[in-house]
Amino acid sequence: MPENNKSNDKPLNFIEKIITNDLAKGAVNKITTRFPPEPNGYLHIGHAKSICLNFGLAKQFGGTCHLRFDDTNPAKEEVEYVDSIKEDIHWLGFEWDGEVRFTSDYFDQLYDWAIFLIKENKAYVCDLNQEEMRQYRGNLTQAGQDSPYRSRSVEENLALFEKMRLGELEEGACSLRVKIDMSHPNMQMRDPVIYRIKKMAHHQTGDKWCIYPSYDYAHGQGDAIEGISHSICTLEFEEHRPVYDWFINNLPVPSTPHQYEFSRLNVNYTITSKRKLKLLVDEKHVDGWDDPRLPTISGMRRRGFTPKSIRQFCDMAGVTRVDGVVDVSMLEYAIRNDLNENAQRAMCVLHPLKVILTNYPDDKKEQMIAPSHPNRDDLGTRTLPFSREILIDQDDFREVANKKYKRLVIGKRVRLRNSYIIEADAAIKDDDGNIIEVHARIIEDTVGKNPADGIKAKGVIHWVCATDHIDCEVRLYDRLFTEEAPDAAGKDFLDSINPNSLEVLTGCKGEIGLKNATVKDHYQFEREGYFILDTKYSSDERKIFNRTIGLRDTWERKA
Ligand code: ATP
Ligand code: MG
Numbered sequence: 001m002p003e004n005n006k007s008n009d010k011p012l013n014f015i016e017k018i019i020t021n022d023l024a025k026g027a028v029n030k031i032t033t034r035f036p037p038e039p040n041g042y043l044h045i046g047h048a049k050s051i052c053l054n055f056g057l058a059k060q061f062g063g064t065c066h067l068r069f070d071d072t073n074p075a076k077e078e079v080e081y082v083d084s085i086k087e088d089i090h091w092l093g094f095e096w097d098g099e100v101r102f103t104s105d106y107f108d109q110l111y112d113w114a115i116f117l118i119k120e121n122k123a124y125v126c127d128l129n130q131e132e133m134r135q136y137r138g139n140l141t142q143a144g145q146d147s148p149y150r151s152r153s154v155e156e157n158l159a160l161f162e163k164m165r166l167g168e169l170e171e172g173a174c175s176l177r178v179k180i181d182m183s184h185p186n187m188q189m190r191d192p193v194i195y196r197i198k199k200m201a202h203h204q205t206g207d208k209w210c211i212y213p214s215y216d217y218a219h220g221q222g223d224a225i226e227g228i229s230h231s232i233c234t235l236e237f238e239e240h241r242p243v244y245d246w247f248i249n250n251l252p253v254p255s256t257p258h259q260y261e262f263s264r265l266n267v268n269y270t271i272t273s274k275r276k277l278k279l280l281v282d283e284k285h286v287d288g289w290d291d292p293r294l295p296t297i298s299g300m301r302r303r304g305f306t307p308k309s310i311r312q313f314c315d316m317a318g319v320t321r322v323d324g325v326v327d328v329s330m331l332e333y334a335i336r337n338d339l340n341e342n343a344q345r346a347m348c349v350l351h352p353l354k355v356i357l358t359n360y361p362d363d364k365k366e367q368m369i370a371p372s373h374p375n376r377d378d379l380g381t382r383t384l385p386f387s388r389e390i391l392i393d394q395d396d397f398r399e400v401a402n403k404k405y406k407r408l409v410i411g412k413r414v415r416l417r418n419s420y421i422i423e424a425d426a427a428i429k430d431d432d433g434n435i436i437e438v439h440a441r442i443i444e445d446t447v448g449k450n451p452a453d454g455i456k457a458k459g460v461i462h463w464v465c466a467t468d469h470i471d472c473e474v475r476l477y478d479r480l481f482t483e484e485a486p487d488a489a490g491k492d493f494l495d496s497i498n499p500n501s502l503e504v505l506t507g508c509k510g511e512i513g514l515k516n517a518t519v520k521d522h523y524q525f526e527r528e529g530y531f532i533l534d535t536k537y538s539s540d541e542r543k544i545f546n547r548t549i550g551l552r553d554t555w556e557r558k559a
Contacts (some may be wrong), residue, residue, distance in 0.1 A: 015057065019031060033228065034054060034065060034067070035067055036219070038070045039078075039082045040085050040274060042296045043298075053232060065094070067202050087298075091299065093308075105204075115545060121179070124150055125149065125161055126149045126191075128147055129172060143183035147182075215401045216240055226256055228255075231257045232318070262319050263320055273487070274347050277289070286480070287536075292304075303532075310334070313330060324374070329418040335530070336549055343524045346510065346514055347417060350505050370383075382420070382463075384465070387465050389466035391463060392463045397427070411424065412442065414458055415431060428464075462526045464512075471509060475503070481496045482496050510525075
């Protein structure tokens with residue numbers, strides 16, 4: 001496992017304190033956590049936080065972390081999601097203990113325990129339909145009423161539950177509920193349902209079952225079977241904790257886990273709900289779950305985020321019980337921080353403009369040597385072919401400009417990055433007045449000399465050789481939503497989709513070394529940002545680079 005990106009001088013968070021305390025007083029002697037995704041979508045940045053927390057705690061306290069698919073609802077679950085989730089966890093740098101586990105592995109045991117509860121007269125088959133059940137439940141200010149089926153005999157309940165299991169009753173005809181307290185102030189304790197009839201095949205158990213346990217019933221018992229010491233979930237389950245404890249106290253479970261809640265990670269300009277992400281995918285607002293604009297782990301990977309940057313971000317966000325929204329610029333900071341240190345430098349011209357160096361011989365070619373990283377000698381050097389014709393970015397030339405413009409201007413000098421200082425003489429235009437070519441001269445003896453014998457350049461621009469380069473496509477991404485809280489109450493997140501979130505630039509020209517780029521190589525295209533090859537559509541014939549992030553935060557300026 002990787003280092004947890006945890007700064008050592010950071011005070012313990014509340015869960016670390018609980019664990020430290022539990023270990024000190026001997027309440028537990030080994031820490032076992034679990035990450036329990038439901039395989040009904042791809043993982044997103046919020047899940048990354050839960051992964052970093054659960055796997056991180058196990059590592060920090062010398063324990064283990066399980067991966068358990070919480071697969072109690074066959075209606076929405078698929079094997080594709082199971083596979084993607086495993087891949088994402090590995091990619092983030094974590095390894096679960098032993099085999100992958102499934103809540104469905106415990107269906108037999110859960111069924112036996114349901115029988116146990118019926119025999120103890122603590123569970124009953126209830127024929128109320130959903131609407132009736134809601135009415136009987138009461139509300140926050142009003143106690144509920146006992147179901148008319150609550151007093152069925154143990155024998156009758158056993159017989160009916162058997163019929164449920166055998167598929168002899170229709171979906172919705174009845175359910176199995178536990179007898180807790182219909183006037184309990186906590187609504188969750190008002191006889192929760194633990195089994196429903198669902199005549200549906202399951203991706204792990206096939207046709208074996210037509211009754212499926214509820215999350216509340218299955219989750220804690222899964223924890224108990226696996227010997228989980230600290231079952232960590234998000235705050236919305238706080239109300240469910242008494243139910244969790246009720247099962248642990250009323251079943252002959254092999255261990256007694258405890259549930260702890262922390263606040264969900266929310267990020268502004270972003271959506272972290274599988275249901276909403278699925279809608280964006282299904283309605284084709286984006287190009288699949290791995291669209292680089294999505295906050296899914298697979299999307300962020302395709303975009304060029306590194307596991308380390310995501311772990312650092314999760315660590316920076318902290319673990320608390322206070323709900324809040326984290327600024328997306330913190331995530332952007334984390335990725336810039338990593339890539340600035342580790343990405344190789346390269347030059348790529350996004351909007352090419354030809355420059356002819358009129359005093360440079362036609363048949364001459366030089367090989368400029370440039371460092372792959374300004375302060376990482378270990379990354380070596382690269383070779384940049386240089387000839388009479390080069391390409392620069394259209395934005396880097398103007399016929400006339402004021403002093404603030406530190407690029408190429410007629411009669412003025414600029415440094416070509418890693419090469420000569422040049423001076424522009426003329427702009428050549430087509431019949432419509434568009435600049436199609438610039439004529440300039442090199443200033444001799446200025447390579448590698450800065451400032452070169454009193455010869456001053458106004459600035460530094462990037463370039464590539466006009467004959468020796470690679471052709472590529474570049475994709476620039478902007479935030480997917482224009483609103484800070486796209487799914488705030490009363491808002492439809494589809495209304496604030498940013499129509500300009502993807503800009504595709506064709507005809508870009510990259511330095512020749514980029515022909516060897518692989519999907520593992522992160523680059524800083526000098527002055528343009530950080531880039532990586534697109535894993536989905538890029539090929540040898542058609543190289544496509546995704547911009548992970550710009551060099552600095554330009555959003556505030558634009559807004
Ligand atoms: P979603 O609301 O996106 O569907 P979920 O909670 O239903 O999320 P699960 O597959 O049940 O998705 O989540 C697996 C684990 O990840 C759970 O323990 C859950 O609490 C945690 N988790 C999900 N979203 C977040 C989040 N935004 N921040 C922190 N943890 C999260
Ligand atoms: Mg969930």
